[in-house]
Amino acid sequence: MTTATTVxxxxxAPKILKGAxxxxxILIVLVVAPWxxxxxxxxxxxxGLVFAVAxxxxxxxxxxxxxxxxxxxxxxxxxxxxxAFMVKxxxxxxxxxxxxxxxxxxxxxxxxFGYVCVRYTKIFFxxxxxxxxxxxxxxxxxxxxxxxxxxxxxxxxxxxxGVAMAESEDKSHFLAHQYYYYVLVAFVACVAVMWVIVxxxxxxxxxxxxxxxxxxxxxxxxxxxxxxxAFLVSGVFTGIAGALWVPxxxxxxxxxxxxxxxxxxxxxxxxxxxxxxxxxxxGSVFYNFLKDYAVGYTVYWQTFMGVILVxxxxxxxxGIVGSIKLLWTWARRRMxx
Amino acid sequence: MDIFxxxxxxxxxxxxxxxxxxxxxxxxxxxxxxxxxxHGNLFALGAFATASAVSGWFAGSQSAWLYLLLPVGALLVAxxxxxxxxxxxxxxxxxxxxYQLLVTFGLLMILEDVIRFVWxxxxxxxxxxxxxxxxxxVGDYVYPKYNLLVIGVGFAAALxxxxxxxxxxxxxxxxxxxxxMRRAAALGVNVNAVYVEAFTIGCFxxxxxxxxxxxxxxxxxxxxVDALILAFIVVVVGGLGSLEGAFAGALIVGIVREIGxxxxxxxxxxxxxxxxxxxxxxxxxxxxxxxx
Numbered sequence: 303m304t305t306a307t308t309v310x311x312x313x314x315a316p317k318i319l320k321g322a323x324x325x326x327x328i329l330i331v332l333v334v335a336p337w338x339x340x341x342x343x344x345x346x347x348x349x350g351l352v353f354a355v356a357x358x359x360x361x362x363x364x365x366x367x368x369x370x371x372x373x374x375x376x377x378x379x380x381x382x383x384x385x386a387f388m389v390k391x392x393x394x395x396x397x398x399x400x401x402x403x404x405x406x407x408x409x410x411x412x413x414x415f416g417y418v419c420v421r422y423t424k425i426f427f428x429x430x431x432x433x434x435x436x437x438x439x440x441x442x443x444x445x446x447x448x449x450x451x452x453x454x455x456x457x458x459x460x461x462x463x464g465v466a467m468a469e470s471e472d473k474s475h476f477l478a479h480q481y482y483y484y485v486l487v488a489f490v491a492c493v494a495v496m497w498v499i500v501x502x503x504x505x506x507x508x509x510x511x512x513x514x515x516x517x518x519x520x521x522x523x524x525x526x527x528x529x530x531x532a533f534l535v536s537g538v539f540t541g542i543a544g545a546l547w548v549p550x551x552x553x554x555x556x557x558x559x560x561x562x563x564x565x566x567x568x569x570x571x572x573x574x575x576x577x578x579x580x581x582x583x584x585g586s587v588f589y590n591f592l593k594d595y596a597v598g599y600t601v602y603w604q605t606f607m608g609v610i611l612v613x614x615x616x617x618x619x620x621g622i623v624g625s626i627k628l629l630w631t632w633a634r635r636r637m638x639x
Numbered sequence: 640m641d642i643f644x645x646x647x648x649x650x651x652x653x654x655x656x657x658x659x660x661x662x663x664x665x666x667x668x669x670x671x672x673x674x675x676x677x678h679g680n681l682f683a684l685g686a687f688a689t690a691s692a693v694s695g696w697f698a699g700s701q702s703a704w705l706y707l708l709l710p711v712g713a714l715l716v717a718x719x720x721x722x723x724x725x726x727x728x729x730x731x732x733x734x735x736x737x738y739q740l741l742v743t744f745g746l747l748m749i750l751e752d753v754i755r756f757v758w759x760x761x762x763x764x765x766x767x768x769x770x771x772x773x774x775x776x777v778g779d780y781v782y783p784k785y786n787l788l789v790i791g792v793g794f795a796a797a798l799x800x801x802x803x804x805x806x807x808x809x810x811x812x813x814x815x816x817x818x819x820m821r822r823a824a825a826l827g828v829n830v831n832a833v834y835v836e837a838f839t840i841g842c843f844x845x846x847x848x849x850x851x852x853x854x855x856x857x858x859x860x861x862x863x864v865d866a867l868i869l870a871f872i873v874v875v876v877g878g879l880g881s882l883e884g885a886f887a888g889a890l891i892v893g894i895v896r897e898i899g900x901x902x903x904x905x906x907x908x909x910x911x912x913x914x915x916x917x918x919x920x921x922x923x924x925x926x927x928x929x930x931x
Contacts, residue, residue, distance in 0.1 A: 342829060370737050425674055426923060433915045437870055463846055469803055507931035562864060565744045567674075572741060602756060608748030615728065615741045 350587035351489040353545045357582030358496045358572045359539025365576040367532045368512030372428045374567045376435025377537040379559025381544025386455035386554040397460040408541025416533035442556040454555030521638035575621025654893030655793020661873035661885045663841035669880035670697030670817045670837040675777030676743040679867025680750035685849025686858035693765035716846025724838035727829030768854035875915040878928025
């Protein structure tokens with residue numbers, strides 16, 4: 303840490319202010335959303351925020367460290383199954399305990415996987431993360447007497463801060479109000495933590511490793527250790543997302559850790575733009591609405607999403623946020639002329 | 640002893656099909672440095688095409704001529720490959736790997752739906768080819784003759800490919816392009832043509848794998864994605880881009896899986912993934928890969 307260049311606090315202050323100009327209105331929109339949208343859309347938005355947390359974690363590796371993981375569904379599934387196991391075998395109902403347990407479990411798995419994976423980069427890193435996450439998937443799939451196999455495990459609505467859902471309350475009302483705000487708070491906390499990480503000297507060092515490994519090593523950055531820590535943080539964020547996802551879905555199946563879901567996490571991040579901090583957030587929320595629309599519209603939704611992905615990669619490789627930024631600078635230049 | 644022979648046959652059967660899938664995947668990677676995530680779906684496409692040719696167009700027929708329909712899937716997939724490479728993949732060779740993986744992932748999603756659209760959601764098969772050949776007795780046991788044919792096709796494909804790549808002029812050009820694309824181009828090799836040919840051969844093998852599998856097991860949705868993961872394990876064990884590696888990897892995976900299935904069925908898949916992870920740890924480039 304000491305070797306990385308530290309940016310004086312004075313220089314960082316405007317950056318926070320600049321971020322706040324965008325963040326505050328968006329936060330207000332998110333807070334009032336349950337009053338404006340119907341319950342179904344609000345729950346959809348909650349799903350989007352949960353995936354955004356996963357996307358943020360994923361992007362610490364792809365966008366900031368330059369490592370493409372094709373196994374992040376593994377961490378997501380670890381978080382989700384931890385919650386399901388807590389309910390089934392420990393008979394806990396508290397969401398806070400779920401989150402703590404999911405963090406602990408994803409730390410353990412990330413340490414093991416990270417120890418193996420960060421030795422490699424590029425395609426080997428991708429394949430290795432994919433293979434290891436599939437180990438978890440096959441365990442969840444085959445040990446059906448523990449995990450419920452393809453039937454999965456049911457999870458009832460949890461207690462939030464010790465308060466259970468009222469007997470008379472409708473489940474979707476609960477999810478669209480109390481639980482939505484719970485997710486929103488967790489989301490904001492995760493965004494704040496990730497923002498600090500990315501803008502810290504540690505985050506800068508990761509970007510240095512991504513841009514030029516040899517030079518980064520020359521200035522004394524211990525590359526493998528930095529990658530390992532990034533992998534760990536990334537895995538924990540995705541694990542938290544997995545735990546938050548469970549009450550929304552009510553059911554945990556091996557599909558939550560299958561490799562094509564890892565592909566969807568990659569998709570979301572690239573859709574938003576992986577060279578931006580906000581890219582994965584925008585991408586996840588947008589992807590979730592898009593997919594829901596496509597699934598409701600046609601059974602051939604995969605073609606729809608696949609075509610979008612191909613076009614995206616061909617025409618808009620910087621994603622939604624990157625393209626908006628490009629348009630913005632172009633428009634400003636036109637105005638200045 | 641007889642049961643041992645049966646197990647050996649099963650291992651070889653599995654290895655043959657795996658070699659056809661993984662061989663194509665590794666050939667494409669070796670020449671173009673692109674990992675084709677849609678490769679498993681090309682395999683599935685071959686299976687569906689052959690199954691519908693046999694049990695759709697010629698339903699009820701018992702003629703031995705039906706065996707000539709086996710290559711239908713392979714040829715169809717090869718034709719698709721010849722179209723896909725120049726149109727979809729070519730713009731991506733200069734782009735970072737992330738984009739290559741993503742575009743083939745998009746292709747995977749599209750092909751999955753193409754299969755659903757053309758053949759519907761139900762499994763189809765071509766069992767007539769499997770039953771027609773009957774069985775051969777191994778001591779106290781019987782073994783389907785068709786499976787022996789599959790093993791034969793797998794090994795013949797390996798032999799042909801070896802002869803093709805190491806004994807023909809085109810093979811020389813292919814290997815030169817694979818080693819140094821720029822220098823090959825400077826020496827007058829039409830790199831674009833080589834790429835189309837290599838991709839087509841890779842697709843042909845995947846389609847052939849699907850075609851010979853479908854008489855003994857049905858073609859189902861999702862079979863491509865499963866096959867891709869197994870092919871990944873094979874190429875990781877053998878070394879990405881190495882055909883010898885794909886051959887050895889397919890044999891290793893085939894044998895290990897057979898042992899796993901008979902001893903600890905629950906861990907069958909986990910063992911395979913763990914082997915891949917261990918090989919990557921010990922020899923990052925795989926058993927036959929070149930460390931660069």
